Amino acid sequence: xxxxxxxxxxxxxxxxxxxxxxxxxxxxxxELSRFxxxxxxxxxxxxRVSGLAAQYLPDxxxxxxxxxxxxxxxxxxxxxxxGVAMAAVLxxxxxxxxxxxxxxKMAVTGNGQASKEQVANMLRHxxxxxxxxxxRLLDATDALAxxxxxxxxTGKPAVAKGPKSWADFLSKNPDRIAPHRGPxxxxx
Numbered sequence: 001x002x003x004x005x006x007x008x009x010x011x012x013x014x015x016x017x018x019x020x021x022x023x024x025x026x027x028x029x030x031e032l033s034r035f036x037x038x039x040x041x042x043x044x045x046x047x048r049v050s051g052l053a054a055q056y057l058p059d060x061x062x063x064x065x066x067x068x069x070x071x072x073x074x075x076x077x078x079x080x081x082x083g084v085a086m087a088a089v090l091x092x093x094x095x096x097x098x099x100x101x102x103x104x105k106m107a108v109t110g111n112g113q114a115s116k117e118q119v120a121n122m123l124r125h126x127x128x129x130x131x132x133x134x135x136r137l138l139d140a141t142d143a144l145a146x147x148x149x150x151x152x153x154t155g156k157p158a159v160a161k162g163p164k165s166w167a168d169f170l171s172k173n174p175d176r177i178a179p180h181r182g183p184x185x186x187x188x
Contacts, residue, residue, distance in 0.1 A: 001058035001089075002147030003049065004139050005066065005082040007041055007074075008033045011137070012049070013144030014056045015127075015151060022151060024127050025056060027140040038077060042084045049088035061089045062150035064142065065098040099149050104142075107149040119145050 004011035013027035030048045032041040053061070063085060066078045086096050102112040109122045120141040124134060126148070135141060 001052065001056060001061045002143040002145065002150065003061060003063045003085050004142035004146060005063060005078060005085055006032070006139060007038065007077045007081050009137055009139045010045060010048075010081065010085070011139030011141070011143035012052055013140060013147050014052075014058060015144070015147045017151060020155070022127060022148065024129060024133075024144065027135060027144045029135070029137045029139050038080075042080060045081055045084045046088045049085045050091070053089050053092050053094060058089075058094060060095045060097065060150065060154070061086075062097045062099060062146045064104060064146050065100050067101050097150055097153075099146060099153070104145050104149045107152050108145045116142060123148065 002011075002013045002015070008031075010030040010032065011027070012030065014025040016023045016025045030045065032044055035041045035044060063082055066075060066082060089096060099107075105114040105119060106112040108114070108119050108126070111118070114122075116138040120134060120138055123129065123141050123144055124131065127144070
């Protein structure tokens, strides 16, 4: 499950995964603007995210990490919304991962500066979604992009890290080093 945190609109998307195949299970938004109190919004986020987790039983949840903006109050509120969403899934023992907005855009479109519309269009193509099934609010497709990024990131094979230097290799592989036999003889 992917979540795009917000204090007015929070997007969510659930992907079904079968091997290397993905399919959209559900995507939507939690509209929060009708709640005047920020604390009531946070309560609603906890209730809805808990409910989504109970309904769809995701194995893992990925969230978009907040980006650093100029408005400190907005950042604080967004961080709280993200924290409440995390707490809702962590209370159900569901592992959580975070991805930066640029990482998500890069994973889905190949362009870290892609617009929300570009992300939505690429998702439609990648996940074989019909135009009429696309949501009105792009927070939902942003959340789906987070879920797809997590699928891509966790499906990568681990890359073995090589030695940092020849000395490092020698120290970690003493059994692979031939014993020194003196100066080599010149052959005519």
